[in-house]
Amino acid sequence: KAGVTQTPRYLIKTRGQQVTLSCSPISGHRSVSWYQQTPGQGLQFLFEYFSETQRNKGNFPGRFSGRQFSNSRSEMNVSTLELGDSALYLCASSLELGGQDDEQFFGPGTRLTVL
């Protein structure tokens, strides 16, 4: 079974631009979560989607948004990019919405650099 895939793997943008990242979960998984990883802050939760609905959201500004499609694929968007948005963005999928034995499987991430 194929793992979680994320595209693109690397991205360079300039301040003020916007960016869209894509995530394809493991086949059959219905929950997708997004995380931001920076050297100083570690891995921080952005949001979680299940059945095309955002179920949980972390403490990030409204410039960060996402959506999930009927096939469970998900996209996240960051508008008006700032230098501090440079990070590794990780997507993770799980079967359901975090049941007892429902671990997350992570993708390789998208490395975003904002200049």
Next chain:
Amino acid sequence: DAKTTQPTSMDCAEGRAANLPCNHSTISGNEYVYWYRQIHSQGPQYIIHGLKNNETNEMASLIITEDRKSSTLILPHATLRDTAVYYCIVRGERGYQKVTFGTGTKLQVIP
């Protein structure tokens, strides 16, 4: 979700057991302890999880204290490929809401 505290870094000799501690003193009754690891430039990889009983799988063992305020991940025979950052998190049954992985423990396995 409860917060966790882990040492910043640890060393372990190759072939020896690596014991990684985690403190989660504010864990509540319905929260599980999960361990993940992240090898450089890759996404985190699930290792093991538990509620209150000790757990073992092909990768590791998880020892949870009786009061559930701390746990230890044990890699029985560490290899160089186990060099990674290890994250301990706690979460409830429903969703990964606001789960914070923190900065984890950097385990260096030494030849």
